[in-house]
Amino acid sequence: xxxxxxxxxxxxxxxDTIFEVTSALKGFGEVIVVDSNxxxxxxxxxKKTIPKAKIFQKDFGQNIGLQRKYGLNYVTNDWVLLLDSDxxxxxxxxxxxxxxxxxxxxxxxxxxxxxxNYFLGRPVNxxxxxxxxxxxxxxxxxxxxxxxxxxxxVVKKGRVKKLTGKIVHHSYRSLGQVYSKFTDYGVxxxxxKAEAGEKSxxxxxxxxxxxxxxxxxxxxxxxxxxxFRIPLDLGFAYMEWxxxxxxxxxxxxxxxxxxxxxx
Numbered sequence: 001x002x003x004x005x006x007x008x009x010x011x012x013x014x015x016d017t018i019f020e021v022t023s024a025l026k027g028f029g030e031v032i033v034v035d036s037n038x039x040x041x042x043x044x045x046x047k048k049t050i051p052k053a054k055i056f057q058k059d060f061g062q063n064i065g066l067q068r069k070y071g072l073n074y075v076t077n078d079w080v081l082l083l084d085s086d087x088x089x090x091x092x093x094x095x096x097x098x099x100x101x102x103x104x105x106x107x108x109x110x111x112x113x114x115x116x117n118y119f120l121g122r123p124v125n126x127x128x129x130x131x132x133x134x135x136x137x138x139x140x141x142x143x144x145x146x147x148x149x150x151x152x153x154v155v156k157k158g159r160v161k162k163l164t165g166k167i168v169h170h171s172y173r174s175l176g177q178v179y180s181k182f183t184d185y186g187v188x189x190x191x192x193k194a195e196a197g198e199k200s201x202x203x204x205x206x207x208x209x210x211x212x213x214x215x216x217x218x219x220x221x222x223x224x225x226x227x228f229r230i231p232l233d234l235g236f237a238y239m240e241w242x243x244x245x246x247x248x249x250x251x252x253x254x255x256x257x258x259x260x261x262x263x
Contacts, residue, residue, distance in 0.1 A: 005029050005079045005101055006139075008071035012036035012060060014085035015045060017170055022049035024089040028081075034071040036060035042085070065152060068144045075139050082135045082153075086170045090116075093165025097136060100163065109141035109158025110134050113165070119172040119225075119232045127222025127233060128215075132162060172232055182235045186242030193247050200248035208244060209237040 007028050011018065012035065022045065025031055031053040035043055046053055058070050068082060079101045083089070089097075093113065100106065112132040117124050134142070134153050145152035172178045216222045216233040 004077045005081060005097065006075040006077040007031045007081045007083060008068060008075065009033045009083045009085065010036075010064065010067050010071070011038060011042050011046070011085040013038045013040045014042050015040040016173065017086045017088075018042050018045050019049060020088050020170075021083065021085055022046050022053075024091075024094065025050060025083075027094065030054070030075070030077055032056070032071050032074050034058055034067050036067070065144050072139065072144065078138060080137055080139045080142075083167075086173075087115075088168040088170070090166050090168055093163065093167065096163050096165040100136075107159070108161045110137035110155050110160045112160060112162045113167050114163070115169045116166045117169045117171060119178075119229055120174070122226075122228060124172075124222075124225045124229055124232070126224045127217055127220045127229070128236075129222075129225075134160060135167070136163070175231060178232065178235050179238065182239040183242060186239045187246055189239075189243045190246035190250060193243070194250040194254065198247065199251055200244045204244040205241060205248065209241040212240045213237040 005028060007025055007030065009021070009025075009031060011033055014021075015038075022031075026049070031050050033043075033046055033053050033055045035046075035055060035057055036059060037057055043055060046055060054074060056070070056074065058067060060067060072080065081089075081097065100111070111134070113135045114132045115130075117129040119129075134155065137153075137155070138158070141156055141158050143154045143156055145154060171181075213233050213236070216236055217230065222229055222233055
């Protein structure tokens with residue numbers, strides 16, 4: 001792999017996926033790992049698989065954007081590839097990245113990469129699971145905004161193009177892991193909405209989850225993946241319910257804590 005590429009990998013207690021992730025990165029020039037004080041064998045596995053990886057410890061602090069920005073401080077190459085610890089570079093993508101950034105006439109600043117998501121070890125291609133994200137870019141062309149839930153990547157200059165090789169994403173590995181993740185997301189989404197001044201309602205608590213399931217499984221053709229994905233779409237509905245239920249609690253706490261006007 002061309003030495004002008006640096007990989008920034010974010011990890012925390014990912015021993016079930018990290019071996020596959022790091023094995024796919026063996027040919028990359030520079031691997032920078034920002035680990036959030038893992039207590040399992042994540043770091044040990046990285047050291048065995050990629051002995052030259054640069055590993056830094058940083059508390060996650062509920063902000064994925066700050067983790068990535070921290071990793072970028074240690075990048076020494078022109079091009080950067082961002083990865084999470086459940087994202088595996090396919091062989092096709094590795095070859096495509098090498099060919100792309102080796103082109104001396106390349107004028108583009110960033111590239112979107114398509115994802116192949118898996119649920120319980122089986123691929124899912126519909127119902128919101130077929131998407132691309134900007135993950136490969138020149139280090140001076142992109143700004144990573146602080147974000148407590150999802151990445152906010154802003155290309156400051158140059159064109160954004162698309163690659164065809166895929167990132168294999170094992171985001172939904174077991175029902176326990178999926179619902180734990182959605183619980184965490186639901187709580188954080190409620191906190192974001194409360195901070196923005198949004199109010200919950202009976203309609204949001206009880207109708208939004210139904211709409212979420214319908215949108216993913218029916219409207220966006222999730223059913224074409226098979227009935228096995230129903231628990232996944234129910235999980236998204238559960239996340240909607242939790243978000244607005246917890247938001248109602250935060251709304252009530254805010255109302256109670258407000259000082260009463262002086263008479």
